[in-house]
Amino acid sequence: MEMVLQALAAPRRREILRFLRRRERSAGEIHRALGGVTFGAVSQHLAVLEHAGLVSARREGRSRFYATRDEGLRPLREWLDEMWSDALDRLKDAAEAEEAGAPRPRVVRKNRRSKP
Amino acid sequence: MEMVLQALAAPRRREILRFLRRRERSAGEIHRALGGVTFGAVSQHLAVLEHAGLVSARREGRSRFYATRDEGLRPLREWLDEMWSDALDRLKDAAEAEEAGAPRPRVVRKNRRSKP
């Protein structure tokens, strides 16, 4: 998932994925849709997305058609779910601590020995 | 979510989040847990995570305690869900097209006029 997050971190590449949402598109279409960026740059972005497993490519004549690969997002999805379950665990722990006596046992107080 | 993805793209920061999974920790604890990286570097990573809304900080005496902020991951979660629903839409479209006659209408064939 290292590569997945790395790939998604660039706004341009998310823009490309967004453009590929509905259907596959040729590199040229993608280039035209983005605007303000070179064909070369687009090609590089597509290579990054492909290596990360986020898009697949298909050759047709002179064109190359790119489409999103849905399984590509799975590692990220799993990581997020893991984080989410941890959040639930924390809530549960907090609830149990609450029940166990002390009103807000969140902070361990330090013992102050001296007093002016 | 720009900042969220940017923050998550660095392995060190995911390592920190992972360490904060169960309970809050002081900056020093985090530094010791990571190992092989300066206190300064850790502090910088924590600042990035805090700006991205992924952790919250609390002062106690000389220590500063950091904890994961679960709402911080929500933008990413929503983005992922959006992508996922698009994937479902694609499947649906494909199924409908399948039903509508042509066996695999995914690709529009070009008309070849000449023949050798």
Add this chain to the structure above:
DNA sequence: ACAATAGTTTAGTAATGACTAAATTAATGA
């Protein structure tokens, strides 16, 4: 074979980012 079209690859540049060491701020304790 040649020209045109569609895309990739390369070389180079400017900006960003992760890191370290050292200076700095903040709170406590003597």
Add this chain to the structure above:
DNA sequence: TCATTAATTTAGTCATTACTAAACTATTGT
């Protein structure tokens, strides 16, 4: 007040990266 502990901030370095322009590769039509 001064020393100590805990953490942040700053200045500078090295690597990565997003980009452009230009060279290159591949496919098709004539």
